[in-house]
Amino acid sequence: GGRLMAGTYTPPTILPFSPLQRQKQLRKGNHIKMFMRGRPITMFIPSDVENYEDVRTELPSERLKLEWVYGYRGRDCRANIYLLPTGEIVYFVASVVVLFNYEERTQRHYLGHTDCVKCLAIHPDKIRIATGQIAGVDKDGRAVQPHVRVWDSVSLSTLQVVGLGTFERGVGSLAFSKADSGQHLSVIDDSNDHMLTVWDWQKKSKIAEIKTTNEVVLAVEFHHTDPNTIVTCGKSHIFFWTWSGNLLARKQGIFGKYEKPKFIQCLAFLTNGDILTGDSGGVLLVWSRSSAETPSGKGPRGESFQISRQVKGHEGSVFCVCEMRSGTLLTGGGKDRKIILWDHELRADRDIEVPDQYGTIRAVSEGKGDEFLVGTSRNFILRGTFNDGFQVEVQGHTDELWGLASHPSRGMFLTCAQDRLVLAWSSEDHSLQWSRTLEEHGHCADFHPSGAVVAIGTHSGKWYVLDAETTDLVAIHTDGNEQLSLLRFSVDGGLLAVGSHDNFIYLYTVSENGRKYSRYGKCTGHSSYITHLDWSPDNNFIMSNSGDYEILYWDVPNGCKLIRNRSECKDIDWATYTCVLGYHVFASKLKTPFQQPMEPRNPSETPRPLQQWILWSRVMTQPRPVMKGFPL
Template sequence: MEHVHARLCALELRVQTQDDELTVLKAALADVIRRLNQSEESKAKGKACDHPCARVCARRGGSARRSQDRSHGGSWDEDSRLHKAASTSKLLARVAKQAHSVFTVLFLVFCLNVINVCVSEGNSIKMFMRGRPITMFIPSDVENYSEIKTELPPERLRLEWVYGYRGRDCRANVFLLPTGEMVYFIASVVVLFNSEERTQRHYLGHTDCVKCLALHPDKIRIATGQIAGVDKDGRALAPHVRVWDSVSLNTLQVVGQGTFERGVGSLAFSKADSGVHLAVVDDCNDHMLTVWDWNRKSKVAEIKTTNEVVLGVEFHPTDSASIVTCGKSHIFFWTWNGNSLQRKQGIFGKYEKPKFVQCVAFLRNGDILTGDSGGILLVWTRAADTPTSKGLRAFQIVRQVKAHEGSVFCLSETRGGAVLSGGSKDHRVVLWDHELRPDREIEVPDQYGSIRAVAEGKGDEVLVGTSKNFILRGTFTDGFTVEVQGHTDELWGLDRLVCLWDSAEHRLKWSRSLEEHGHCADFHPSGSVVAIGTHSGKWYVLDAESTDLVAIHTDGNEQLSVMRYSVDGALLAVGSHDNFIYLYTVSENGRKYSRYNKCSGHSSYITHLDWSPDNAFIMSNSGDYEILYWDVVNGCSQIRNRSDCKDLNWATYTCVLGFHVFGVWPEGSDGTDINALVRSHSRRVIALADDFCKVHLFSYPCCTFKAPSHKYSAHSSHVTNVSFLHNDSHLISTGGKDTSVLQWRLVEASGGPAPKPLAPPLLLPRPCCCRYRGTSLRYQGNRRHERADGQRGARAGPGPDHLGPGPAHLGPGPAHYGHDSTHLRSDPAYLGHAESEGQSGADAPPHAAILDPPPDAARLSSLVGLVKKTSLTPPPLPKSKSFLKNVSKQLSNEALLWPIGCDLSDLGKAELEKMHSVKAGVKLNK
């Protein structure tokens, strides 16, 4: 079955690739036919047309007829291993003589996609995407292009806040630390969140998706495991486990690099020997169980468990030689002796064998408690090993309890020896006493999803993680409150949620469900309404305060990918996958819309567009790499002579193709690598979202090939969109498969504080991404010529209104997901560290729309409430009478305080000073 599944995945990927090729071939074929027609017309007139307009794309986009003098420097694609072509002009001449042959025309189309043609067109630069030329004219104020150099921007990014939680496909991943912080993960970030102080700290050591988390018996050290990834150069990064200190956030050890295959499925510290050893189950086919002396990074024992899914592993709390694993239709009891592991399978006997043994916990008397897919709790006790026909039995079932309707997804032991259980179907959390009798229970509302994790909180509080990516905190008597929430699907509207967030308070203001996927959106400049485009061609206008529906319109029957209001809000441009840009006049403060005109000329779907400040012009990109300009005043006509637009000013810059931004494209890019970009309001920097889990920061303008950038990692799949807040104090980025929303603070290189925000931002959902493959670049005219060929594969990467899960975004500058919006990427990322010029530091999809409201603070206050906190400087660690004081200055001069009752007696003073930076003479505040 796994072989068949792998084969199906390979075939699906091949189909997606062929769809991309067909799109490019169709566009190139249309271009060839246009040029052949123009050639015949030129011959009929008796002369060649040398006017610049003849070199500009005709209607529906492509490139214009090339001049008869072709460069002989074009070369075949390396992968094709063909010889160099003599000249493109001769090739066109041969084909023109045989134009009646369809085969010949298709052969020409193929050649145009493998030959990189360099044409001198005066003051222009030509870049090739999959063999298709993209001409960009140099502005008049650039006197000598060869002298332009693009430097790294002085601004840097610092991860400030992470919105979301990974509960949909993980379990037992929420815990309370002695510092009063919750620890959980999303994407490749492990978050330490203090709900009372509303502060976050982040462990940024991982390079891809974190899948599991385990607490050391001292509750200070933490082990987290990740899946396999890819670095910024495309090299594979092995899955591994990182053991780190939750106080200093320092990595203590990296375990298992080169040992694990696909990823780390589950892990656990030993308990009886004070956490010296670590058990890890690999996600490979054989689900290898390994035991490590993690301090020494040495593997002590290794053995294959089963080909079936393994869901959990635990050490026995009193017997360091006993390990338990559970999963699909099995529970195994392992005896560890030296470098060997011996397996004894649990026998269900007269009890019904469950499809899945979901979780394991331990009772005070050493008995083992399991929860399964039938909602049953089974108590296993050690029995004398008696030879039978079925072999030895290490444990036998002595009791069965019906606990939940549906699966028992998680079990957690409390400090007092009781047990917490969480049910999936019945959404109940039950507290069981020492005799395994139900003591108290509470039901989690349906809107939060089923339960994936339970843990004991402060006092009698309980922490609950759910399948809809909520973390709840509450008691059995008072109910739950939402502490963390996030989206449940990719952030270009796939979960059908539109959300409004307060970036200063880091809280959700409201969310609303849509009837279908909302792929793009934009705020009216007044901030009073937001327009949202959907997959079917419908678009809605919602009141930004009440979420009431203001208007509904339909343009075509294909996906809408871009929505952009003009600067004054008088016009709205809607870009569609039917290749048109629809224009509407807007009145009554964004509440009334009338169709004005339609821009017709692109030969592929619209990916990005921007307005000029005077509403007179539009610049747009399409899926076949066109850059077209439109005269809105004169009937939305296409401007044939694109060189006339080289000096136009643009109010925003979200188009990924253009002279001022072409330097962001990496060498060897395949065109799908960049999902979104946005220029800051100050026009100093460009933020970019790529397909390799990175957020980039470039200087603006970025008009030199292979321009340097600061690179940041925290996402663990394709980054779908980026957007600056209105005062450029922060950048928001959204993820695809990782469903995360990250808030970055812009700081100077010196690390100084960023400007204070004037008002909270508004965020919603929106998509886009462009499919470009095989990028090459040449400087035209008398300028130096460079070329970069190569391909980098891109992987494919609810109901009534309610205060629903997490952040969806709408944002400046849509990008596109082409014809296959399921072709996503889920690759690696290295969290929080900047990478510049090779130095390391701090799934192609449509990008999420991230909308920042206009800078009218008064208007915004009426929409989302006045912001009480105007300073977003990194908050100090929590201060409380119940915490220890006198903490080392190594933690940025911030106080770290320990809770009352925290038992540090097992740790000596020297170890405390070394591991936790606690000064000598610390006194426990009782």
């Protein structure tokens, strides 16, 4: 899913490089040559640099501080929103766990994870939290192992890191024990065998481990009153585990005369110790303890759980169930998008339907008073009551986020994504200003310098111009039939450059304050797709980078001609420096693989108001960037 993170930022100086790194580049007269994947890249030294060796190489003193995270991961997760005693909603997106106070409109962030968080569990004390992450790769290309982090939600300090070297692929679900006050932690990993492990988490000690099933496992829970019983469920199964020391013994739930569902999606515990499950058929099943003996060789003798009651709950799946403080239950449905309140006798008391535009229900939890919180498949977090309906608290994109542009004079920025949504956000109060759905997947965007319109490029070569206030369609054009990688207005707004995956840069003259466009020319010469582009302040020159590490310069007034002698361009001023290849940024390039998005640099002494904001998007098809310790 798409997600944004915002933080205060001061432009950095050139990053340092070591003697070993200096060996990767060679100085020859007026230029420096460095090699990337065996390909030489020549960068010409500006005339005002008398001694290249004297260029400042100390680290900048500035550091990034994450201020706000836009979005929530609901589409492919479940049971991942809770209200804490602090009044904050805790949830996750990307590698950040967010603690959001919706009354004060403030966020805090737990930043201990090194890759995407996939599950979350709350300790019985409601203060400590466990979160599990997937495997990944760090900024140096080293493997990052999946693990669980237990942390304090008040201080945000990490209390324990559990499972390094144990889990495969990722952590799918986890739960604290209830009957012994949260001393233990059960974890299901994402390996083929979906290993169940039980931990004394304070000692980082793995007590028991066993294979569960090759089928999907969707939930794990300790029994609330019996410390020796653990329940797991998922595709075509529910297992009741008896835990004794380092041993885990499995009993499979038998459906008998009841129809076996394709998926058991969720489970909860009733006040009498019975277990309630919700399944893909919309049915609620109550499992009660039985002393029936099991045949020899089919599992341990003694108590087991059998179905004692069946209740039709929802049309379509029962995706989640929430135990309320009063002992009543809330369930959330898929197809019917209903939240149903069940009384102590498991009779439907009240229900409410989540509006279609928010998607289906993925998580439900209890809020303040009679409120409840809902996470949805379209990445909304809603706060609602049966009487008053729903209020949106968190929202974001539902697919890969590709395009981002900041307004030139207001505290506003725009994002576009694979979900075809264009969203305009306030960077001051972090609210959504407006949204519009395109016919195509959005891939890039740029505001006209006047701020009156914004141009949005898509995956098909088509690009749109929208009124930045009304969202009305102002213009529509098409260049080629491949993905557009960038749109960039010139400083005065009189020209627009369109960079494409067909290796061309298309130029347009712009008039009527960004409302009229006429084809001016085409820059032909790159041998790979366009990745970055910058204008000179006088609109006369363009510098561009491509996917095969080229740095090319273009003479715009003279027919968009390629400048063959690139040394002539070494002293050109640039209005921005977003290109990731060039003399001004090559030192930092020595520390960062090219495939990772580089931080744009703006050399202007009077930056635009939003250039104290750096906004990050995690592109799912690219390696994970890490900037100053904040993984995305």
